[in-house]
Amino acid sequence: MNADTKTNLLGLTTQQMETFFDSIGEKRFRTAQVMKWIHHYGVDNFDDMTNLSKPLRAKLKEIAEVRGPEIVYQDFSDDGTRKWVLKVDGGSCIETVLIPMDEKRRTLCVSSQVGCSLDCSFCSTGKQGFQRNLTAAEIIGQVWVAQRSFGPRTDTAKRPVTNVVMMGMGEPLMNFEPVMASMRLMLDDMGYGLSKRRVTLSTSGVVPQIEKMIGQIDVALAISLHAPNDELRSELVPINQKYPIQQLLDVCQRYLDTLGDNRSITIEYTLIAGVNDQPQHAAQLAKVLRQLDCKINLIPFNPFPNSDYQRPSRNAIMRFQSAMVDAGYLVTVRSTRGDDIDAACGQLVGQVMDRTRRSAKYIDAVQIDAGSDVG
Ligand code: SAH
Ligand code: SF4
Numbered sequence: 001m002n003a004d005t006k007t008n009l010l011g012l013t014t015q016q017m018e019t020f021f022d023s024i025g026e027k028r029f030r031t032a033q034v035m036k037w038i039h040h041y042g043v044d045n046f047d048d049m050t051n052l053s054k055p056l057r058a059k060l061k062e063i064a065e066v067r068g069p070e071i072v073y074q075d076f077s078d079d080g081t082r083k084w085v086l087k088v089d090g091g092s093c094i095e096t097v098l099i100p101m102d103e104k105r106r107t108l109c110v111s112s113q114v115g116c117s118l119d120c121s122f123c124s125t126g127k128q129g130f131q132r133n134l135t136a137a138e139i140i141g142q143v144w145v146a147q148r149s150f151g152p153r154t155d156t157a158k159r160p161v162t163n164v165v166m167m168g169m170g171e172p173l174m175n176f177e178p179v180m181a182s183m184r185l186m187l188d189d190m191g192y193g194l195s196k197r198r199v200t201l202s203t204s205g206v207v208p209q210i211e212k213m214i215g216q217i218d219v220a221l222a223i224s225l226h227a228p229n230d231e232l233r234s235e236l237v238p239i240n241q242k243y244p245i246q247q248l249l250d251v252c253q254r255y256l257d258t259l260g261d262n263r264s265i266t267i268e269y270t271l272i273a274g275v276n277d278q279p280q281h282a283a284q285l286a287k288v289l290r291q292l293d294c295k296i297n298l299i300p301f302n303p304f305p306n307s308d309y310q311r312p313s314r315n316a317i318m319r320f321q322s323a324m325v326d327a328g329y330l331v332t333v334r335s336t337r338g339d340d341i342d343a344a345c346g347q348l349v350g351q352v353m354d355r356t357r358r359s360a361k362y363i364d365a366v367q368i369d370a371g372s373d374v375g
Contacts, residue, residue, distance in 0.1 A: 011136030013184045034049065036190060038144070042152060044065075068144050068145055072093060094138075096142040105162045106160060106163070112166055120238070121236050122272055122301060124307070146160070164194060173206040198220075203221070206239065207248055225245070228282075228284035233245060256292075264294050267292075267296045273313070286328075295330040
């Protein structure tokens with residue numbers, strides 16, 4: 001059997017791993033053993049899985065593998081930020097960034113696709129077009145690489161990665177099953193054991209797929225709204241032509257209703273100078289969001305080569321924030337620390353010609369909220 005036909009155990013959920021062991025005539029308790037080796041201890045070599053019998057190790061070597069993305073470049077900076085450029089099958093690269101938020105929290109920004117088909121007008125990933133979906137192994141592989149960089153987890157209470165945001169390259173809900181499988185692994189104690197409030201899926205609003213999440217998974221949801229009316233939103237986020245704002249807000253509320261108390265949606269709003277940052281936009285946004293339990297993250301636009309848009313002035317950003325606060329919303333603005341991260345990311349990107357660096361920048365605001373929740 002060659003590498004192509006071997007089962008990559010890295011991307012299997014607990015249930016899938018049980019099915020795998022059933023299929024090879026092995027006992028189900030092997031699932032917990034192998035999953036802990038892979039996800040807690042970062043082991044990718046069956047010979048190191050010392051509580052498995054030698055014949056079982058030999059059998060697994062024949063038919064299976066634990067194969068993470070290849071690390072092309074990594075950078076650990078003094079402030080605790082860690083970045084990786086990872087090569088996935090087919091030669092494309094994705095970037096994963098781990099950002100320390102405070103003493104206790106480290107947030108990992110994870111990609112779900114190479115490129116993106118949704119073509120939002122202000123997004124550099126969208127401008128690259130869509131290349132392909134990542135597999136579950138490639139998605140969870142980003143968490144695996146990040147955690148592994150801290151060495152084996154001997155104390156399961158101490159997690160190197162405390163929060164994950166699906167805010168890297170790609171639209172997670174256009175790659176539904178692999179993203180769900182990966183998030184299940186993030187939440188699973190045999191995987192990464194993260195609290196449901198510390199795993200955030202960000203989407204531009206693929207309404208039927210949000211509907212599909214209901215009852216299937218319980219994670220935090222962030223919606224990339226970016227405009228308070230359909231005319232403007234359809235210009236910035238073309239998928240709005242298919243699923244307009246009201247449909248989106250309705251499905252968000254239905255999702256929330258199934259999650260129980262004290263949960264809310266994060267509304268992401270990228271502020272673009274002269275486009276969606278005016279007082280009338282804030283007033284309209286305040287009105288349209290009245291119906292939803294939500295908090296708002298304002299993301300100053302991050303310019304990239306050949307983009308026509310500009311980042312608003314500091315005053316314009318503060319004016320917009322104040323208007324929303326006055327209207328009674330909890331509003332965060334991406335902190336300036338994101339700029340340092342971006343600068344560092346920019347260098348990385350220059351070296352490897354990868355354009356995912358913007359991903360690092362939205363994390364701050366969203367995860368400040370997620371971290372303040374009781375997990
Ligand atoms: N596809 C998903 C997740 C990845 S993008 C989504 O759209 O939600 C993560 C966030 O960054 C989204 O809110 C997205 O709209 C925003 N974003 C993309 N490009 C940006 C840019 N150049 N400046 C500021 N925010 C941007
Ligand atoms: Fe895709 Fe999100 Fe970029 Fe839109 S903002 S093009 S959905 S990655």
